[in-house]
Amino acid sequence: MLRVHHLENSRSQRILWLLEELELDYEIVHYARDPDTLLAPPGLRAVHPLGKSPLVEDDGQVLAESAAICEVLVERHGAGRLRPPLGSPEWARYLYWMHFAEGSAMPPLLMKLVFDRIGSAPAPFFLKPVLRGVADKVRARLITPQLAAQRSYLEGELAARTWFAGEAFSAADIMMSFPLEAMAARFGFGAEQPHLAGFLQRIHARPAYRRALQRGGPFSIPGAD
Structure with missing residues (x-):
């Protein structure tokens, strides 16, 4: 199952939305921002060295960067949905x-x-x-x-x-x-x-x-x- 490392009030909300549009099963690991700095917590570095969100685990591979995550998920799991025909x-x-x-x-x-x-x-x-x-x-x-x-x-x-x-x-x-x-x-x-x-x-x-x-x-x- 897909796993989303989701930082509150962040770009990872887009990934949850994408997965809902694709009607895919996924689980969420929630992270809270530091209340003073608003930065992501250190725990995210255990998933990816830069410790940024969003991060998605898909079939043992950690995906980072919002646009890259979206493109990979649409190609792997979209079955032609959510993107125009190639070359159009x-x-x-x-x-x-x-x-x-x-x-x-x-x-x-x-x-x-x-x-x-x-x-x-x-x-x-x-x-x-x-x-x-x-x-x-x-x-x-x-x-x-x-x-x-x-x-x-x-x-x-x-x-x-x-x-x-x-x-x-x-x-x-x-x-x-x-x-x-x-x-x-x-x-x-x-x-x-x-x-x-x-x-x-x-x-x-x-x-x-x-x-x-x-x-x-x-x-x-x-x-x-």
Whole structure:
């Protein structure tokens, strides 16, 4: 049976959702974040040297990296589900969005999380204005423009089609769910992003998404408050 090493409030929620969409049997090993650092506990290093989540054990093999896990599970167990036909135009888009999620979408969101914390972190009184000034400039000149550009780009993509790869739901939408939920929480969707908001509404309404939440436990984006 598949085993998912699931860290609370993390990318591994996507893997639970994928497995529910594929209607596969699996077991979960739960891990809690450190309450102060929000980092994964050391116990994950017993499964993989880097100690990151998600991790999946499949037939004695430990799989890491969200997109790689999704692609392997879809190919091994999907029986043609959750991906477009090989070589089709939708397949090219599918691969693009599978890797865009972590390669392009997440870095500015992670930078925003880091620099938001730098600006509010405890520090000697004479350093606080310097740290806030640096954090404010990085956000204003780098992070916010990148996030605004990505939000506009993604809104346009979903205005042109129902799902990221085309008109059929795929694992690419599962991969894109985490950065879009993070973007909604950390940057926001307004009246000018109806298609992004609609995407989140559609995925949240999927029965498999809801079953994954029931099995994985409460889910929120770290650093969203």
